[in-house]
Amino acid sequence: MTKKGRYGKYGGQYVSETLMSALIELESAYTNVSTDPQFASDLTALQAEYAGRETPLTFCPNASGKLGCKIYLKREDLVHGGSHKLNNTLGQALLAKRMGKKRLIAETGAGQHGVATAIVGAALGIPVEVYMGEVDMRRQALNVFRMELMGAKVIPVRCGTRTLKDAINEALRDWVANVRDTYYLIGSVVGPHPYPLMVRNFQSVIGREAREQVIRKERRLPDAVVACVGGGSNAIGIFYPFLSDDVELIGVEAGGKGINTGKHSATLCAGDAGVLHGTLSYLLQDEQGQVLPTHSISAGLDYPGVGPEHAMLKDNRRVTYAAVNDPEVLDAFRFLSRTEGIIPALESAHAVAYVMQNTERFDKDDIVIINLSGRGDKDVAEVAAMKVCA
Amino acid sequence: MGRIEEVLTGSKSPVFIGFTVAGDPDKTTCVRIARALIAGGTDILELGVPFSDPVADGPTIQKADERALGAKTTPATVFAIVREIRTESDVPIVLLTYYNIVYRRGIERFYREAHDAGVDGILIADMPVEESDEVCNIASRRDIAPIFLISQTTSDKRIKKIAAKARGYLYLVAVLGVTGVRDEVSGRAIDLLNRVRRHTSLPLAIGFGISTPEQAQIWARAGADGVIVGSAIVEIVERNLKDPDAMERELKEYVTDMKKALIRDHLP
Ligand SMILES: Cc1ncc(COP(=O)(O)O)c(C=O)c1O
Numbered sequence: 336m337t338k339k340g341r342y343g344k345y346g347g348q349y350v351s352e353t354l355m356s357a358l359i360e361l362e363s364a365y366t367n368v369s370t371d372p373q374f375a376s377d378l379t380a381l382q383a384e385y386a387g388r389e390t391p392l393t394f395c396p397n398a399s400g401k402l403g404c405k406i407y408l409k410r411e412d413l414v415h416g417g418s419h420k421l422n423n424t425l426g427q428a429l430l431a432k433r434m435g436k437k438r439l440i441a442e443t444g445a446g447q448h449g450v451a452t453a454i455v456g457a458a459l460g461i462p463v464e465v466y467m468g469e470v471d472m473r474r475q476a477l478n479v480f481r482m483e484l485m486g487a488k489v490i491p492v493r494c495g496t497r498t499l500k501d502a503i504n505e506a507l508r509d510w511v512a513n514v515r516d517t518y519y520l521i522g523s524v525v526g527p528h529p530y531p532l533m534v535r536n537f538q539s540v541i542g543r544e545a546r547e548q549v550i551r552k553e554r555r556l557p558d559a560v561v562a563c564v565g566g567g568s569n570a571i572g573i574f575y576p577f578l579s580d581d582v583e584l585i586g587v588e589a590g591g592k593g594i595n596t597g598k599h600s601a602t603l604c605a606g607d608a609g610v611l612h613g614t615l616s617y618l619l620q621d622e623q624g625q626v627l628p629t630h631s632i633s634a635g636l637d638y639p640g641v642g643p644e645h646a647m648l649k650d651n652r653r654v655t656y657a658a659v660n661d662p663e664v665l666d667a668f669r670f671l672s673r674t675e676g677i678i679p680a681l682e683s684a685h686a687v688a689y690v691m692q693n694t695e696r697f698d699k700d701d702i703v704i705i706n707l708s709g710r711g712d713k714d715v716a717e718v719a720a721m722k723v724c725a
Numbered sequence: 726m727g728r729i730e731e732v733l734t735g736s737k738s739p740v741f742i743g744f745t746v747a748g749d750p751d752k753t754t755c756v757r758i759a760r761a762l763i764a765g766g767t768d769i770l771e772l773g774v775p776f777s778d779p780v781a782d783g784p785t786i787q788k789a790d791e792r793a794l795g796a797k798t799t800p801a802t803v804f805a806i807v808r809e810i811r812t813e814s815d816v817p818i819v820l821l822t823y824y825n826i827v828y829r830r831g832i833e834r835f836y837r838e839a840h841d842a843g844v845d846g847i848l849i850a851d852m853p854v855e856e857s858d859e860v861c862n863i864a865s866r867r868d869i870a871p872i873f874l875i876s877q878t879t880s881d882k883r884i885k886k887i888a889a890k891a892r893g894y895l896y897l898v899a900v901l902g903v904t905g906v907r908d909e910v911s912g913r914a915i916d917l918l919n920r921v922r923r924h925t926s927l928p929l930a931i932g933f934g935i936s937t938p939e940q941a942q943i944w945a946r947a948g949a950d951g952v953i954v955g956s957a958i959v960e961i962v963e964r965n966l967k968d969p970d971a972m973e974r975e976l977k978e979y980v981t982d983m984k985k986a987l988i989r990d991h992l993p
Contacts, residue, residue: 349824351781353901356878438876494787500778507780512902514878610825611778623799624829625777664887 340528343650345643348527350613352509357514362529364434369536374429379555381425385458386415387420388540390705392548396676398484402690404697407557408677409545409573418680418709419541419569420451424520426537428455431518438513439463441520442506444471444499444565445635445682447709448522453487460684463487466505468497471634477713492614496628499638503612524626524642527613531642538572546576547706553702559583562687562706564603565635567642569708574654583655587689589631590658598630601658602641603649616643632661633681633714667691668711668718669674680709681718729844729870729893730819733928737767738989739767739945742930743980744821744955747772747806748798749962753795754969758824758962759810759877761973764981769930771848771953774803774822781823781850783905785956794824801831804842810938811843817892818845819872832860836864837868846893852857861890877917881924888925894951897921897931899944906935906956910943918947938986945987954983 340346348358355404368374382388390410390446399406411419425439431439439461443449449465456463462518463472465482469491472479495501503526510519524531524538541689542560549557560577562570565585574584599605602617609618611626619639631637648654659667664681667688672678686705690697711718732740743762748755759770765991775793779786785934813896820839827835827849839847852860854873864871870893876886880899887894899914900907921929931944932953941952965972972981 347856348853349856350853351850351876352853352874353876353898355853355855355883356880490922494784496776502782504778508783508903511781514899514901608828610823610828610851612780613829618825620825620829622829624825624827625794632727 340532340638342644342647345614345646346531346614347529347615348613349610349615350527351511353511353514357594358527358529360434364427364430365529368430368433374433378426378429382540384424385495387413388420389544390414392415392545392552394552395675398671401674402694403699404701404703406690407549407702407704409541409704411541411569411706411708412677412679412683412710416447416451416454417712418447418451419538419572420448420522421454421500422540422572423522423534423537423568424448424455427533428461431520432459432494434518436518437461437516439518439520440506440509441467441522441573442499442502443522444502444637445633445680446471446475446482446713447635449482449487449489450478452520453485455484456487457485465489466492466502466509468492468499468502468630470497471499474717475713476517477716498500498629498634500626503533507612523568524644525566525570525612525614525640531614531644535571535575535644538568539575541569541572541706542574542576545573549702549704556580557702559585559697559701560704560706561585561587561686561689562694563587563636563682563708564641564645565682566585566640567645569642569706571642573706578653583691585652586654587685588656588658589636589685590660591630591632592659594658599658600629600631600636600638602639602646603656604658609647611640614643617641617649618645628717631684632664635680635682635686642654657689658694663688663692665718677707678711678715679707680711681714682712683708726991727868727870727893728815729769729819732864733894733950736768739949739987740951741766741980741987742769742771742932742951742953743958744771744773744953745958745962746775746786746793747792747803748775748796749789749819749959750792750966751796752798752806753866755806756809757969757973758976759806759901762958762980763814763816765977766984767980769817769819769951770810771819771821771955772803772806774800774820774826776823780821781903783903783956785906785963786904787957788907789959799878800826800835800838804838807842807844817845819845819848820844821848821850824849824851833862837902838867840867840869846872848872848874848896850874854883854890857890872896875917875921877913881920884890884921884924888927891927894928894930895921895925896953897929898933899931900934901917904933905935906960910940915947918949922948938982941983941986945989952987
C-alpha cells in the first residue's frame, strides 16, 4: 500500500459524508487492536477452539493423477460454517465488540458471509441483520434457514438486480441511518478503506498456514496457488503471504455464460477502472459509468466489483487473472466430488475448473495449491435442480 | 460573483432549492418539470444525474433514477437539459451526481461540458473532502462551485476542512440516513446548523426529509439560508406520470406554497 488506503491508484474512501466519521472511528479502532497482543490472542483462541483452525492442506492423489501435477487443497471448507468467511467475521465481530457496537449488519450473496456473521453474532451475543437479494434468497434457501436458525434476521432486497451488489447498497443505506451504534461487517476485501486492508489481514491466516504446511510437507514452495475471485477475500487471503515469493498466483473469476455474451462476473478480465461501494477498483460498467448486471452460476461471485488490491496486482502483473464458464464449473464440481469425495462450493469449483482447463501449464512434479474456499452442501439442491450433474 | 452567490446574497429570506432527477421520466417532461419549479419561484435548481447504484438515496429517488435511466438518460442528456433551461432562465443550476459518472467521463471533460452547458455547482454525493483535491482544482478552473455535504456526524475539525474547500453553499444533511420525506425535524439537526455556523460564513442550506411549509419555517426560524426539497418534488412527479399538465400545475403550486412559507416577514 502506497498512500493511506491506496493500492497504487486504487482504493480510497468514496462514501457519503455521514459515513466518514464511522470510517475514521473504525480505522483508529482497527489500528489499536492490530498491535494489541490481547486482541491477537483472543482471536487466535477463537480460531483454534471455535472455528477449527488450522485447516488441513490436503494432498489429493486421485486428482493429481488425473490432472498431471501435485494437487493440494487448502481446506477452508472445513472452517466452522463451511467457508473461509468466518476468518473475517470473527476478527471484525471482536473488533465491533471492542468498539461497543450494539448491532451487526452484513450483506450476503451466497449466504456464506451471512451465515458466518450469524455465527459470530450468536457466539458473541450481538444481534445480526443480513441483507440478501431476493434472487439469492431463492438460490441459497438453505443458508437463509441457517441464518435464521442462529437468530439472525434476513432482510430481502428487492431493488436493482436483487443480488449481492444491491444487498451492499441496502446495507450501506442502513448503516448511514444507524451509524452511531451499528457496525457494518462487510464480507470481502471491497468497500472503502479500511475494509480492504482489514479483511485481507484477517483472511491472510489462510496463506500463512498454507505456506508453512507446504514447506513442511514438500520442503519447498509451491509452483502455483489458485483461488476463485468474487470480491477477492479468499484469494487475497491465500495470495498475500506468497506475494514476495517466486510462486505463480492465479485468480479465477466467474466467466458465467462466456465473457463475450456479457453474462458474467469477470470484473478483472473484462472491466475497467471505476468507483462503486466506496472504492476505486475494476468495475463492470457501461460507457456512461452505469454498473452492469452480472451473472454467475455461483451467487458468491455474482458481483460487478472487486477488491482494489486485486486491481493493483492485475496492473502490475504479480497475479494472473482468468475466467472459467458455468459448464466448466459444474464439471469441476462433479470431478472433485467423485475423485476425492470432497464437494466444493460452486465458487471454489471455479479454481478447480481453472486447473482442469489448463493442465498443459503444469508438469508432473509441479505443486499446485487450490484454495478450497468453501464446501458445496449449500449448492447441492440448486445443482440437483439443474439436472446436469447426474 | 457567480449566479449562486448572487441569489443567496440578494435574498432577504431563505431561498428555496428544488431538486429533481434529470431525465425523469424523460428528457422533454423533465424540462417541463424544471420550468414549473422555476415558475413557482425556485431560487436554485438541483438536478440529479441518474446512477444505477444511488446509495445515498431512498426509494423515491431510486425509482426516479430508474425511470431516467430507462429513458436512456446520459450525462450528455443532462447537459442538453441544462442548455435548454438556460435559454429561458438564469436560475443557478447545481448537479448532484455520484463519482463514477464523473470519473468515467473524465473529470476534465465532465466539468468542461457542465460549464459550457451553464452549470453553476456540482455536488458529488460519494466524494468526501479528503478525496476531492483533483476535482476541486478542475472545478475551480471551470468556475464551478464544489458543493459539499455536512452531516450530524461531521466533526468540527472536518467542518473547517470542508468549509475551506466549498464554494456556493454548504449542504447540511438534516437526518441520519438516505433521502426521503420525513415527518419530523430533529433537534440534533438544529444543533448542527448552529455548530456549522460557528465555523463559516458560507450560506447554509439544509436538506433531506423536508417536505412541508411548516418544516421549512422551522429551518427558516433556525437561521438556514436555504431549504432543499427533493423527494417531495419527485413524489409529485411520480404521482402524475400519466398527466404532465397536472404534474406541472401541482409542482408550481407546491413551490409557490413553500416559497410563501419562507418569506421572513411571514414567519410566525
Ligand atoms: C465459498 C466461497 N468462496 C468464495 C466466495 C467469494 O468471495 P471472495 O472472493 O471474497 O472470497 C464466496 C462468497 O460468498 C464463498 O461463499
